[in-house]
Amino acid sequence: MKKNSLLTQAPSVLNIGIDGFNDSVTANGGTLASIQWQPPGNAAPDLAWQLAQLTGDERIEAANAEACQRIINARPMWEDMALRADGVMPELKGTRLLLHAGPPVGWRDMCGPMHGAMVGAVLYEGWAKDEAEATQMLKSGQIDFAQCHDFNSVGPMTGIISASMPLIQVRNTSYGNVAYCTLNEGIGKCMRFGANGPEVIARLKWFESVLAPVLKTAVRHNFDKTGGIDLKAIQSQALLMGDEVHSRNAASTALFFMAVTTNLAAQWNSTTHLNADHVHQTLDFIAKNSQFFLNYSMASCKAIMDAAHGIPFSTVVTATARNGTETGLRVSGMGREWFTAKSDLPQGLFFPGFKQADACPDIGDSAITETAGFGGCSFAASPALTLLAGGTVDDAVRYSREMYEITVTKNPALSLPALDFAGAPCGIDVRKVVDTGIRPIVTTGIAHKDAGVGQIGAGIVRVPMEAYSKALVAIATKFN
């Protein structure tokens, strides 16, 4: 570009916001300092107006501080494996009801894996004799659906919970509330990825007859003395050991394995009812599945976040959940309402033979871990996850730094080594997400978009901004 002859002297400019101005200054030989800035409300004027009304509201600041204090004070203890006979979730036992991940979604709008998993669950429960009959029942409204989150529970990926499935039972002993999650099936063909073949059903039956009873024996050992197994202790240690306890659980699974095994070893003599072969099968299954702890991490986080829910005026997100079609948020001060938007596609690395076009939109309740400060919020703790999910170690650190911009405080109970042991980001504030335009990062497995294929990769995804914008408008309407 030719130098502008009207300028007798090179300009010296401070530019705020729009980068486009910079070129014209430098092209004319000027010097320039550029400040990154955008209008509040992610540049949408009505959101900016709502934000202005909610900024500096002392009722909100106090409520968010209280929500974060509850997150920090939480003590999620694995206290039991709930078997069918234990009668938890009685609503599921008498009726044909399936729980699924994420906000509500009807049969027609469900993604492929959700369809596949639903069919699998109907077969697993013995409500239909084959896939065709199961599909017909589901289509015709003979099966009811509800959300895991409405039953104090969470489920990974499709997140199906049906009446017979054994459930991890976690009590937040600081506040008394209880949360549930199913057991992790391993990788490959699993119901959580929409697979529903005989081997998937057989594995779930084995959970009922072998895995869950052995785990129950482990967790109930000396329960009066121990109060169970401290999941937050495992999660916080694992952050020092390369896990973010969402997409990487290698250390947490090993620590969990040690806790379970020493409890079992204390009992495996001839006077107990422990079946040696069952113990062997159980330990072998856990040792070969480095994501086994994920479902414990999720139940722990659900127990943590439910105690921070229901605080009037709090704008802290207490649930982030995806059904494979939409992503939904719940907000502490906004009751049971879901704020939803279309799910994005996860980006990452794909297993050989698969590609981005095969990916199902973001799915699963596992983003409860981010909501509690793990996963994407704690990505800096897990450089090794980049080997699986893509990106560089610098990216991992940068993601955690970004998350500080949209959270209320730092959690002193959870240290991120790569950030000089700073506390993990704590309490995603709807206002800050809208204000900064920074969307929370979720580390996630990637499911094939078709039912029954299974996991095809791992990566990251951002939660859609529209869900926060909707929440902000609803908050402003309710609180003002």
Added chain:
Amino acid sequence: MKKNSLLTQAPSVLNIGIDGFNDSVTANGGTLASIQWQPPGNAAPDLAWQLAQLTGDERIEAANAEACQRIINARPMWEDMALRADGVMPELKGTRLLLHAGPPVGWRDMCGPMHGAMVGAVLYEGWAKDEAEATQMLKSGQIDFAQCHDFNSVGPMTGIISASMPLIQVRNTSYGNVAYCTLNEGIGKCMRFGANGPEVIARLKWFESVLAPVLKTAVRHNFDKTGGIDLKAIQSQALLMGDEVHSRNAASTALFFMAVTTNLAAQWNSTTHLNADHVHQTLDFIAKNSQFFLNYSMASCKAIMDAAHGIPFSTVVTATARNGTETGLRVSGMGREWFTAKSDLPQGLFFPGFKQADACPDIGDSAITETAGFGGCSFAASPALTLLAGGTVDDAVRYSREMYEITVTKNPALSLPALDFAGAPCGIDVRKVVDTGIRPIVTTGIAHKDAGVGQIGAGIVRVPMEAYSKALVAIATKFN
């Protein structure tokens, strides 16, 4: 300082080496670029001469490449627990011989913990009825001493190996050589820190009767099929999980625990000879001792480094070992000769009630881990170690970067996440240490200088330069 009036124009200077010149330039308004440089040989003229003779010697370059290839190719497999009845190290069985850590040292020159441990070993073997008699026997030459390293073995801290102690047996299946180490005693009062009371002796007896037999059952399970337990696989995974497998072994111990337990679980039914209570005691002991894997890491590294020893013209260090008085090096091309210097005092964090003045000089064979590329070389992998040993996360990363300056290559089998998964520093080259003046960093436990007190802290220590200088002179003399 007043501006020098003789200068009509501000000087523009490039300064190489000595920082002192910089002030006079800047004080006179000059601009300055300063290059860090020091003469080769760490500024000692005769060493510089020796170095010059050894620089670019193709025989040395080829030999060092071969040594590093052997380090990289090593496959250390835990193949057995050698019990007394197995008859390994027959030299120890018929005579009153004790092996100790580090280079040779006489009774008079031994540090407090070494004295304490020697007395303890005599009592443990039943050669004396009490401490006084044991001390008299040791003083009067009725007990022979030798170095662990001369028996294909290594020992942590005082490193005592006596006839009855069960030994971890590791085979480097790539080269066929075998290495040994004792089992880890835990923290607190331990023989490796010079403690020798009844509880110390009782624990070692329990190793013989319970711990070692159970571990032998574990490692020998399906041995024909498995070839044992792959220690380098555990070490390399642990580098992704916050361990440097010298002073921090939380992840490696958990991974080891999983491997041992699944092998045991496969056997604990009524038809085997496994004692359920012994299994419980064993697993409990390991689960409560996050440094249990250290001794396995040491045996693994000894098996790795022995295969890289004995290559003519190689200047790669194959052993770094401390007896609490002196630190000694062995060099691949220099046979069994030790190059020694007075040990430095470790610096770090002390347990409550202890201080720097209580510290024993650097002690133990565990620096074999640094020699193989772990520990201080891989400090970047273990930010969490700074919580125990002091320093910052930046320090940890910087230490690993420094170690690249004095090593031959990078080990592609060992990745350091914080350095974007760069291979760990591989093959400490005597020439490079002398040339750069950078002394290898060792991560280490700190023993009390008096016998019987035990561990009082953890930190880091640098290997004394004099040992490398001596080695360099000997190398130059031999090779030229």
